[in-house]
Amino acid sequence: MKSIFSCFYEERNDSELKRIWTDEKTLFVFDTNVLLGLYSFQPENRSDFFKALELLNGRAWIPYHVGLEYQRNRLQIIKNRRKFFTEMKKRADELSHTISFDQKLFTTFQNEFSLIKNFPTVNSKIQDIQQNIKDKIDTLNVELRKSITELKVEITSQDKDGIFLNSEDIVRNQIDDFFTNEKVGKNIFDTQDKLNNLFQEGEDRYKKGIPPGFEDAKQKGEDVFYFSDLEYKSKFGDLIIFKQIVDYAKEKTLKNVIFISEDTKSDWRINEEFEGKKILGARVELKNEIYDEAGVEHFSILKIDEFLTKSKIYLNVNIEDSSIQDIKDSLKFKDKKFIIKFDLTKEHDNNESIKIGEADKFIEFLKYKKFKDDFVKSGNIYYDDLVEKKKAFENKYGEFNEKKFIENMYFLNENLSEEDKQKLRDKILRNILSNKRYINKNLKNDDALEPNENDIDEE
Structure with a gap:
């Protein structure tokens, strides 16, 4: 039965996974969010990531539309990151003013009971208390400002790349150096007619809840953009990427495709609620489609940290567990603040x-x-x-x-x-x-x- 309904099975056997990982007919495909996520990595963690990619021996690839989405969204990611660090430094400065002494209560107490005139010794004691508190707060504020300065130095250290909108983009340089032209797919939707036919198919798929991309239809609506005299509908971006993966797998007669993506929405992954949200493997419909259309035998989706962990095991990549954890933590940086x-x-x-x-x-x-x-x-x-x-x-x-x-x-x-x-x-x-x-x-x-x-x- 497994061979008939293979799309319902998720491979978990270590020996089989190692075989898939090292098979020359295995392709590792990287999503747009992976390339954009590199901007949140520290330089040493990013080097570890590319170290893993080098050991794939030419089996790393990105679809044409991933490259296009990356180029279109790169500046916004840089701008968001600059905004993030600017705001964090600003908030750090505000922390310098968190310790203060409000003398109003003491003054009110003195005035209400006419202490200056009627009880000078009590008034004198209150003044001593105020001065003592003020001296201690002044001392604390000196220490606080010193600590805040150290905090700002630490914040700056987390922005090692220092990429600005008008500066050299060292992250893109690394991406360009690795994903040379032969590692980027061709645009199989290179005419408006081809795109329009795909959009029509996409409308039908989304109405039926067929993945991928129907979640984007809810968020992106009818947003469009233009490139090379072609009109793209943003909500079909994931569908374009998946179609390009299927086409390339068919052309190269690939047996295994591993898609590395931070996207865990229900139009890519199986999401189940049981004692919290459980994110499982690729949607059955996606596996069934690529198996039928391209003759692929194994299709899986992994997040970046999962990809690196398995690369360490199956490819003997020399990456510290702490580096993988740092990468996982850095990807928690989101465009939304609260x-x-x-x-x-x-x-x-x-x-x-x-x-x-x-x-x-x-x-x-x-x-x-x-x-x-x-x-x-x-x-x-x-x-x-x-x-x-x-x-x-x-x-x-x-x-x-x-x-x-x-x-x-x-x-x-x-x-x-x-x-x-x-x-x-x-x-x-x-x-x-x-x-x-x-x-x-x-x-x-x-x-x-x-x-x-x-x-x-x-x-």
Whole structure:
């Protein structure tokens, strides 16, 4: 039965995997996100990666469309990384001002009880306390500034490549040196008619949920770009890449194809929920298609760290486990900045986790603001409830700058138009609020807070 339904099987036998890994008829294909991911590697880790590629003995290859996507997205990755380090240094500077001494409470205490006039010795003791605290804080601030300077040096050390938009791109130089022309596939969709026929096939595939790429259809919509007088629909990028892999495997009569990609969406990989999300092998439909169309016997998808770990075992690549872990950690760098604990529902019911760190604090802040507005409108002259509410929020969450929170939603989305930013802001706020509803005696249980332009605090 295995030979009939081979697409349902995932090879796990070490001896068989070693045979596949060393077989001359095995091709290692690298996705766009792998090439772009190299920008997050430290130079020594990137050298280890290319060391593994060299041992593949000419069996490493990229489809034409991977090369095109890499060239088109390279500058945005560099810009995002520059923005990341600039912001991190800026935030490090802000840490220098985290220790301060507010004398207002002492001054209020002195004035309320007329200590200067009525109890000079008590007043003198308070002044001694203040001076003692101030001296200690001054000492702490000196130490803090020294530590922050060391922190900034460490941050700078993590940006060893120092690639800027207008500087030499040493990462691309390494990619060019390795992926010479013979290691880049030809464009089998070199006319608009060929592309349009593929797009028509893609529309039908996506309606039926046939991989790869239907997840991109939800995210990229009808976005198009142009290259060499050809119009490309972005949502079909993964499908183009897969078709080019199948065509090349058929042309070269390959037996095994190993696709290295950081893409773990359900239009490439099997995703199952069981005590957390489990990312399994390649989709059955993908394996079945490449087996039928190209006569391939084994197709698998691996993340970069998995590829390096197996290369170390089966090809005797000299890579330290710590280097592989560093690479795995570096790939956690994303274009999105924040961490939220709920799904942002996008169009077509696609749930994508977006990371927004202070979302819970933001929700609680809006609850407090709503309580305050209702309280003021009620005309209640007893402010104990309001004071307690504010105190409870500040004790738990500290200060919260709503305006900065909103602005930070666009930290790595500076390529968006102002109109698109506003739409994104409204959409995120609606979804944040729809997951945590404000409920009190004046609101029905299904009433959610609505964001209001006037609600944004100015500081």
